[in-house]
Amino acid sequence: MPAVIDVRDLRTHIVTRWGTIKAVDGVSFALGEGETLGLVGESGSGKSMTCLSIVRLVPRPAARIVGGGVLLDGDDLLTKTDDEMQRIRGRKVAMILQDPMSSLNPVFSIGMQMREPLAMYHGLRGRAVVARAAELLASVSIPAPAARLRAFPHQLSGGMRQRVVGAMAIAGPPRLLMADEPTTSLDLTIQAQYLGLLKELQQRHRFAMIFVTHNLGIVARTCDRVAVMYAGRIVEIGPVRRIFTQPAHPYTRALLESIPRFGARRERLAAIAGQPPDLATLAAGCAFAPRCPAAFDRCVEAPPETEVVPGHATRCWLHVPA
Amino acid sequence: MAPHTPPPLGAPRQSRDAPRPRDASGAPLLEVTNLTKHFVVRRGALGWSTGLVRAVDSVSFEIPAGSTLGLVGESGCGKTTTSKLILALEKPTAGSIRFEGREVSTLGGEGERAYRRSVQAVFQDPYASLDPRMRVGAIVAEPLVINTDLDAAGRHRRVAELLDLVGLPERAATLYPHEFSGGQRQRIAIARALALSPKLVVLDEPVSALDVSIRAQILNLLMDLQRRLRVSYLFIAHDLAAVAHMSRTIAVMYLGKLVEVGDADAVALAPKHPYTKALFSAALPIDFDRPPDEVTLSGEVPSPLAPPGGCRFHPRCPFAMPHCATDEPVLRPESGRLVACHLY
Numbered sequence: 020m021p022a023v024i025d026v027r028d029l030r031t032h033i034v035t036r037w038g039t040i041k042a043v044d045g046v047s048f049a050l051g052e053g054e055t056l057g058l059v060g061e062s063g064s065g066k067s068m069t070c071l072s073i074v075r076l077v078p079r080p081a082a083r084i085v086g087g088g089v090l091l092d093g094d095d096l097l098t099k100t101d102d103e104m105q106r107i108r109g110r111k112v113a114m115i116l117q118d119p120m121s122s123l124n125p126v127f128s129i130g131m132q133m134r135e136p137l138a139m140y141h142g143l144r145g146r147a148v149v150a151r152a153a154e155l156l157a158s159v160s161i162p163a164p165a166a167r168l169r170a171f172p173h174q175l176s177g178g179m180r181q182r183v184v185g186a187m188a189i190a191g192p193p194r195l196l197m198a199d200e201p202t203t204s205l206d207l208t209i210q211a212q213y214l215g216l217l218k219e220l221q222q223r224h225r226f227a228m229i230f231v232t233h234n235l236g237i238v239a240r241t242c243d244r245v246a247v248m249y250a251g252r253i254v255e256i257g258p259v260r261r262i263f264t265q266p267a268h269p270y271t272r273a274l275l276e277s278i279p280r281f282g283a284r285r286e287r288l289a290a291i292a293g294q295p296p297d298l299a300t301l302a303a304g305c306a307f308a309p310r311c312p313a314a315f316d317r318c319v320e321a322p323p324e325t326e327v328v329p330g331h332a333t334r335c336w337l338h339v340p341a
Numbered sequence: 342m343a344p345h346t347p348p349p350l351g352a353p354r355q356s357r358d359a360p361r362p363r364d365a366s367g368a369p370l371l372e373v374t375n376l377t378k379h380f381v382v383r384r385g386a387l388g389w390s391t392g393l394v395r396a397v398d399s400v401s402f403e404i405p406a407g408s409t410l411g412l413v414g415e416s417g418c419g420k421t422t423t424s425k426l427i428l429a430l431e432k433p434t435a436g437s438i439r440f441e442g443r444e445v446s447t448l449g450g451e452g453e454r455a456y457r458r459s460v461q462a463v464f465q466d467p468y469a470s471l472d473p474r475m476r477v478g479a480i481v482a483e484p485l486v487i488n489t490d491l492d493a494a495g496r497h498r499r500v501a502e503l504l505d506l507v508g509l510p511e512r513a514a515t516l517y518p519h520e521f522s523g524g525q526r527q528r529i530a531i532a533r534a535l536a537l538s539p540k541l542v543v544l545d546e547p548v549s550a551l552d553v554s555i556r557a558q559i560l561n562l563l564m565d566l567q568r569r570l571r572v573s574y575l576f577i578a579h580d581l582a583a584v585a586h587m588s589r590t591i592a593v594m595y596l597g598k599l600v601e602v603g604d605a606d607a608v609a610l611a612p613k614h615p616y617t618k619a620l621f622s623a624a625l626p627i628d629f630d631r632p633p634d635e636v637t638l639s640g641e642v643p644s645p646l647a648p649p650g651g652c653r654f655h656p657r658c659p660f661a662m663p664h665c666a667t668d669e670p671v672l673r674p675e676s677g678r679l680v681a682c683h684l685y
Contacts, residue, residue, distance in 0.1 A: 061552040176641055206415040207579060208619050208638045208657075215637055233553050236582075277557035279586030281609045281621075287564070288586070290557035294522050 022049035022090070023227040024073070024195045029087035031065075031072045037299045042068040042082065044251035047324075050195070050227040050244075057238035057259065058231045059274075060248035061295045066231045069248070070197045073229075074108050075099075092194060110140045113188035117200040119180035122187075123172040129156075129183055130168030136190055155186040158223075159216060178209040185216065192224040199231040214241050235278060239263060247271045250296050250306035257331030267333040270307045305336070313337060368442065369403035370573050371427070371541055376400045376436035378422050382646065394645045396422040398597040399436065401672075402590075404541065407571040411588030411605060413581060413620065415642055419597040420577050424543045427575065428462055429453070441540075458488055461534040465546035467526030471518040477504075477529050478514030484536040503532040506569075507562060524555035528562065535566070541573045549579060560587060581621055585609035593617045596645055596653040603678020613680045615658050652683065660684055 031043035043065045050056050058066045071077045073089050075096065089096040091111060096104065116122055124132055133152040137143045143151055149168065156164035159182040172180055181201060188196055198217065202210040218241060221228055230242055238245050239259060246256040247268065255268040266272040276289040293310040305311070308318035317336040325338045377399055382392040397419045404410045412420050425431040427438060429445065438445040440456055448456055461484075464470045471480055481503055482496045491499060501511045507528040518526055527547060534542050544563065548556040560583060566572060578584050584591060584605075591608040593601040593616065601614040612618045619636040640657045643649055649656050655665035665683055672679040 061554055178641055206642065207581075208415060208616075209641065211619070211622070211637045212639070235553075274554060277554060279557075279560065279580075279582040281582055281585050287561050288557035290561050291554040292558075294524070295552055295554065 021051070021093070023052055023054075023092060024229075025049040025088075025090040025093075026069075026073065027088040027090070029069065029072055029089065030085045031068055031077055031082055032085050033078075033082045035081065035299065040298045041251050041301070042298065043072055045087070046248075046251075046253055047087075048246055048253065048256060050229070052227060053221060053225045054244070055221065055228040055230055055242045057242035057245040058229055058248060059233060059235060059238055059245060061233065063295060063298065064248040065251040066248055067199055068251075070114065070199055070229060070231060073195075073197065074112050074114065075104055076108075106140070109136055109187075110191040111193055112195045112197065113191060113193040115181070115184050115188050115196070115198040115201045117203050119177065119184045119204070120172060122184045123180060125172050128169055128171055129175075133168070133183075133187055133190070136187065140191070151190075155190055156183070158189070159183075159186045159220070161186070178205055178213065181205060181213060182216070185213075185220065189220055189224060189226075193226050195229070196221070196226045197229045197231070200233075201230075202237065203232075203234075210237075217241070235263075235275070247274070250298060250301060252306070252334060254307065254335070255331075255333040257327075261328075261331050267327045267331065267338055268307075268335050269311045269313050269337070271333075273310075273312075305334070368405075370406040370408075370441060371404040371575075372437075372439040373403065373427070374401050374437045374439070376423070376426060376438065377434045378419075378426055378431060379434045392646045395597045395648065396645065397426065397433075400594070400597075400599050401436075402592050402599070402602060404573045404575060405589075406540070406573055407567065408590070409567065409574040409576050409588045411576045411578070411584035411591040412594065413578065413584055413591060414594035417596075417642060417645055418594040419645075420594055421545065423594070424462070424545055424575060424577060427541075428460055428543055429457055454488075458484075458537045459540045460543070461537065461539040461541075462543040462545065463527070463530050463534050463547050466550045467518075467523060467530050468550070470530050471526055473518055475517075476514065477509075477516055477518065477521075480518070480529060481514070481532045481536055484533060488537055499536070500532075503536055506535065506566070507532045522555075523551050524558055527551060527559055531559075531562065531566070535570070535572075538570070539572060541575065543575045543577070545577045546579065547576075548583065556583070563587065581609065593620065596643065596648050598653060598681065599672060599679075600654065600681050601678060602672065603680075607676070607678050611676070613675055613678065613685065614654075614682050615660050615684070616654050652681075 027047050029043050029046045033040040033042050046069050060066050072084050130152055134148050137148050137151055152168055153164040156167055161167055161182050202213050242259050245259050245262045246253045249270050255271045273291045277291055291310055296306050304319040305322055308314040322334045322336045324332050324334050326332045327338055376397055378397040380394040380396055381390045384391045414420050426433050445456055478500050481500045485491050485496045500514055504513050509528055548559050576587050588605045591605045592599050595616050601617045612621050619638045622636050638657045651666040651668055652670050655661045670681040670683050672681045675685040
């Protein structure tokens, strides 16, 4: 299966007063049609920066993509001009962010906001725009879509707003959809509905999906593969079931053990010692070593990516044959 | 007015202005009966009443000494109003809150001040709840300045003791909140809440704002503190697995009403109310080979201004029957817990 998105050794650096931060430090993964990758990690681990780098929306001038490749259907996005990128964003690559209000303009009606991409990318005019917008709203299960086009974002509930953002995202339809914590601002029962909707849309349009979250429960339910990020690097990547049942990297293992689970109550949780790393003062070598219970002398050097079994890779000296 | 001096940590609790805690006999520390809070909605320049929000509607539960009650539900269900009523930040419309056997609304004067000292809170966002211009020592000492007659040296000792209790070095007292990470800030907030040796601490989403790898540290700390100090918790959170882990009892709220109350394991592992089932089916599966029964709800939470008649959950319930729209179910015992549902 040819990859829809193939990210190769992507590197994004942020220059600050305190030094250069390697926010994305050699990230590689590939995703096929209809496949979902869960990108998990703590805040500051580089999940969102990876997504922003893929669509080249990193905050300039401080942040700069300094190396690697982002191949969308074999075409490197990093070599595109700004005009070409503008035609790719929103059409071939769509994004859903955590807070729907940051994607919607509060002073325009839903219909007005949906009109712009439909007119720009699809050349629709007049009644055809309205009809297509209503159709898109209906496809994300918004009741009375024609009437909703006249509504303003503040008149909709959080779940409805996020559905509108979803409708705009699939207008392309996209080849790649990046969802950055799309359900974090939603209520629990609405979260389940929205995840179901995303899955349904993916089955219909066969787009590849990158799902950024720190909620491992959601990853277990919605993703095919999972990539665990720590300090700008993917420390482990593999099929969801494999990662959850046989994690190879000590960080993944510690993360899974630190989560409370049903039925294992009132015992102490296996907490991870220490603090998430400060990327500005990161030493060479494995970034997790200072918190790692299994750290040994080799950890002062950066571990290479090693395949544990085909399709399951990790960056840890424990898995590098001596 | 007797000034309040916190007892040394770990020492048996002596209560001077209330009967001894009845935890030996198993009677609850906090007993909430038919607690109700209505908010009148006023609109327009004349401020006429245009509606009534029944934020908390006839809610009853109890928290034994040294135990934890987990309160779960979606935003707008009345969790926070319930916690505000218990913290005496809002006055109930009806119903009673009894603390150590005494009705809180009739305490008055020194009794009420003693109650407020005994019930403290830790909130979600330690970036918002700590004054950025105060040193940590002053933040933790503030309740002592207001409520006790400890002198500066005594407060200093107590602050050091509290910081040690929450796992922070003594020198933390001289630093400012911005010099700490999220998890450490939440430790400071916990130290402040414990300054007056409260008997009940309301934990309103205490780990939601923290990094995943830090959450377990704080949950462990809270459990250790409970074991050492025999403090009771009202634990409010979205993370149901964390609630189940921390609590002895879980109460599930929907639109101001309790729909299921019972032993945490029973409610989490074998939920009975369809709403509880839907909530808990969203949590992490323990076993990939046996996925939990998934109940996905349709529709959204109705406006609390116009809750549906009968069972408030019936428009979204996959098992609704005709009489669910007309008869309101009451909490009834079912498989070792209380459930308000016509299915049982």
